[in-house]
Amino acid sequence: xxxxxxxxxxxxxxxxxxxxxxxxxxxxxxxxxxxxxxxxxxxxxxxxxxxxxxxxxxxxxxxxxxxxxxxxxxxxxxxxxxxxxxxxxxxxxxxxxxxxxxxxxxxxxxxxxxxxxxxxxxxxxxxxxxxxxxxxxxxxxxxxxxxxxxxxxxxxxxxxxxxxxxxxxxxxx
Amino acid sequence: xxxxxxxxxxxxxxxxxxxxxxxxxxxxxxxxxxxxxxxxxxxxxxxxxxxxxxxxxxxxxxxxxxxxxxxxxxxxxxxxxxxxxxxxxxxxxxxxxxxxxxxxxxxxxxxxxxxxxxxxxxxxxxxxxxxxxxxxxxxxxxxxxxxxxxxxxxxxxxxxxxxxxxxxxxxxxxxxxxxxxxxxxxxxxxxxxxxxxxxxxxxxxxxxxxxxxxxxxxxxxxxxxxxxxxxxxxxxxxx
Numbered sequence: 580x581x582x583x584x585x586x587x588x589x590x591x592x593x594x595x596x597x598x599x600x601x602x603x604x605x606x607x608x609x610x611x612x613x614x615x616x617x618x619x620x621x622x623x624x625x626x627x628x629x630x631x632x633x634x635x636x637x638x639x640x641x642x643x644x645x646x647x648x649x650x651x652x653x654x655x656x657x658x659x660x661x662x663x664x665x666x667x668x669x670x671x672x673x674x675x676x677x678x679x680x681x682x683x684x685x686x687x688x689x690x691x692x693x694x695x696x697x698x699x700x701x702x703x704x705x706x707x708x709x710x711x712x713x714x715x716x717x718x719x720x721x722x723x724x725x726x727x728x729x730x731x732x733x734x735x736x737x738x739x740x741x742x743x744x745x746x747x748x749x750x751x752x
Numbered sequence: 753x754x755x756x757x758x759x760x761x762x763x764x765x766x767x768x769x770x771x772x773x774x775x776x777x778x779x780x781x782x783x784x785x786x787x788x789x790x791x792x793x794x795x796x797x798x799x800x801x802x803x804x805x806x807x808x809x810x811x812x813x814x815x816x817x818x819x820x821x822x823x824x825x826x827x828x829x830x831x832x833x834x835x836x837x838x839x840x841x842x843x844x845x846x847x848x849x850x851x852x853x854x855x856x857x858x859x860x861x862x863x864x865x866x867x868x869x870x871x872x873x874x875x876x877x878x879x880x881x882x883x884x885x886x887x888x889x890x891x892x893x894x895x896x897x898x899x900x901x902x903x904x905x906x907x908x909x910x911x912x913x914x915x916x917x918x919x920x921x922x923x924x925x926x927x928x929x930x931x932x933x934x935x936x937x938x939x940x941x942x943x944x945x946x947x948x949x950x951x952x953x954x955x956x957x958x959x960x961x962x963x964x965x966x967x968x969x970x971x972x973x974x975x976x977x978x979x980x981x982x983x984x985x986x987x988x989x990x991x
Contacts, residue, residue, distance in 0.1 A: 661878070664856065664857055667877070668849075668855075668856075668879065668883075669883065670855060670857055671855055671857060673853060674855065676885035677853070677885050677886065677887035678887070708885060711879070711883075713878060718878075721877040722877075723878070725857035748872065749872070749877075750868055750869070750872040751856040751857075751868055751871060751872075752855075752856025752857045752862045752863070752865075752868060
């Protein structure tokens with residue numbers, strides 16, 4: 580039997596959840612024997628593969644490309660996990676949400692920039708608000724925390740790989 | 753001379769308990785080690801039943817009652833924990849989190865926040881309601897304190913402490929529903945308030961990070977929630 584396929588994805592977030600993932604240290608070696616990391620900022624796959632068993636998603640959904648991508652992921656993923664406060668609550672990404680996108684672009688790329696620019700068409704357009712992942716697609720498990728500890732991430736992966744339901748209890752923030 | 757108070761007996765969660773006739777369900781329950789979640793309640797302030805977290809089932813009553821504002825009666829049968837109550841309490845926490853901009857990770861009250869702690873306690877691991885992301889301001893005009901409306905849950909503990917304990921009546925409320933807001937005096941900047949004594953009671957009774965000491969960063973906001981009964985006692989009031 581082939582090993583379960585695992586993906587980790589980095590959307591609107593600071594990569595802190597992935598740092599916490601790496602913080603599992605030597606336990607990563609044991610996990611590597613039990614799973615195949617098929618897509619991640621940590622590996623070199625360009626396309627999100629079909630038939631992924633477990634996906635851990637860090638970050639909020641802040642632009643059109645991310646919204647398209649999580650929908651594609653959902654189609655190709657069996658168990659979908661929102662990892663960390665940005666994915667679960669939008670967290671600090673939500674700081675921009677009370678303001679109109681045009682005003683934010685103006686503020687960041689013109690008013691306060693040394694060399695004012697306008698983002699071109701190659702830059703994915705911002706959504707009106709950065710949204711928690713589960714407001715865009717159905718999510719199976721939620722792992723709050725900023726970031727969730729390495730122990731908690733390990734527990735979640737360990738249980739899911741064993742075909743069990745992880746018991747997740749962690750505070751926001 | 754102390755007024756004579758009668759004792760009432762009642763059943764809470766299947767346990768026979770007794771309480772003074774002027775006690776609330778919440779007081780009777782806590783005296784017997786039965787935990788009921790609360791946010792707007794604070795020992796030393798009058799109870800207003802604002803947060804609805806302490807809702808309990810009382811046999812024979814068609815509706816749920818807030819434990820903090822309902823006095824006990826003889827033969828009362830109270831249920832403080834049920835599937836339905838748990839569901840409602842979770843919803844209340846989620847609605848608090850969705851209504852304003854609660855961002856725990858960067859909050860002065862992080863790890864000392866009663867809303868955050870209750871979310872954990874009640875198993876809220878995400879919010880099922882769409883976040884409103886309202887545009888609320890911050891009043892940082894006071895020399896010592898900051899009022900961040902984005903984090904306010906409208907429990908009115910600050911208003912009651914200001915009025916009932918300090919007697920300054922600086923803090924109040926304006927508007928209704930989701931537009932409801934804590935204000936200082938007649939909606940003037942806090943720093944220009946002629947009535948505020950800068951006593952800091954509002955800072956300490958605030959269960960979240962809405963009112964904090966100025967200049968403190970994330971996680972640094974320490975609060976002393978238990979000083980009010982002591983203050984009342986020192987002033988010679990009957991417990």
